[in-house]
Amino acid sequence: MRRILSIIVLLFIAKFAVAGPEEPWSLSTDKEGIRVYTRHIPDSKIKAIKVECTVNATAAQLVAVLMDIKTCSEWVYHTKSATVIKEVSPSDIYYYSEVNIPWPVHNRDFVAHLKVTQDPKTKVVTIDAPVISNMVPAKDGIVRVENSTGRWVITPIDSAHVSIIYTLHLDPGGSVPAWLINMFAAQGPTESFKGLKKQLQKPAYKDVKLSYVQ
Template sequence: MNVYFACMLRFLSLSVLFSLIIANAFAQRDWKLVTESEGIRVFSQSVPGSRINALRVECEVKASAGELVAMLLDVKAAEAWVFHTKSCDLLKKVSPSELYYYSEVSMPWPLSNRDFVAHIRVSQDKLTKIVTVDAPAVPGFVAHKEGIVRISHSKGIWIIKPLSKDKINIVYTLQVDPGGDIPAWVVNTFSAQGPLHSFRKMKQELQAGEYKNAAAEFIIN
């Protein structure tokens, strides 16, 4: 009986693994290159049931994983490098690797600004040293503000892979519904420009060396 169950479990595990490999292959194939500049590549992908495309950004940066994590956790600094960020404030620090923050995003006239509360959690595979930064939008913490549209659905994930001691590969994916009455084509056009601007500024900040002494200590580089 034990041997039977062991075989069944192994079969199910292999089946799940095979399904994940196939799903990942299809996901990779569906991404379409939107724009590329200075080593930053931006891809777009349609999302079933959503009028807004998902985005994927890939690039390599001369920095350590710990430096980038320190920058991402320095939420106030996002006002200087994240595209159209009007304000960004820490709400709650749960631990060195987990926090909540509030951000307001400036939108071009006549659109209303957007805002959201995000929950950042950082984890690292100790064997591969790959770092995952999960940053979905969450409800609560901040009451709705008059004249600002609350973003209730947003999923952002950073995958940071060390290539050497001072060089990393970054894959960032984002799927967001900005809410309100806004044409999808406006969002999709606007969002293609945002990643290029943000990642250029991110590279500049990291290469300036500001986060070398502030690199997250819980990250193994």
């Protein structure tokens, strides 16, 4: 059950902002340079998550990994599949993904709209990805996630390092109790960020250049 709940928490770690007045973040875990925080959100039983991390990469390299949807299953915790279903531009895409969750909990799926923007002065990159309804028909035996908001904020530190602040609040749907999801909220993000660090070291991203990220 611990493994199942960690997967549910991580439904959108690769691709999903939590806004408004909220209580301060509470540190949940700090492992291998990956700090995971949680906090209560008004009118929700499920806590929001924030992950802070510094990685050895340029902003372009990190964005290249996050936008490389076909490779999500290589590093995002328990992603079964991920497919681009519409490309408006290289920095603006819609994708479908299914998350593999062990029995007896049903798999989850979702459609998200990923859009990348960069501040021309600070060079800070922001990636937002709201869940989109009704773009792909629901599938038998899979629970569709209808509510999720999140954001990646990528800040260059120097020519070879960036800091990441990732925030997420979602409702995974189905009948899993919120208190159980909150209990294991840190494990899934930690595993995915460990995978992200490894993914960034692959040759495919070594010298990557993007027209929309400087």
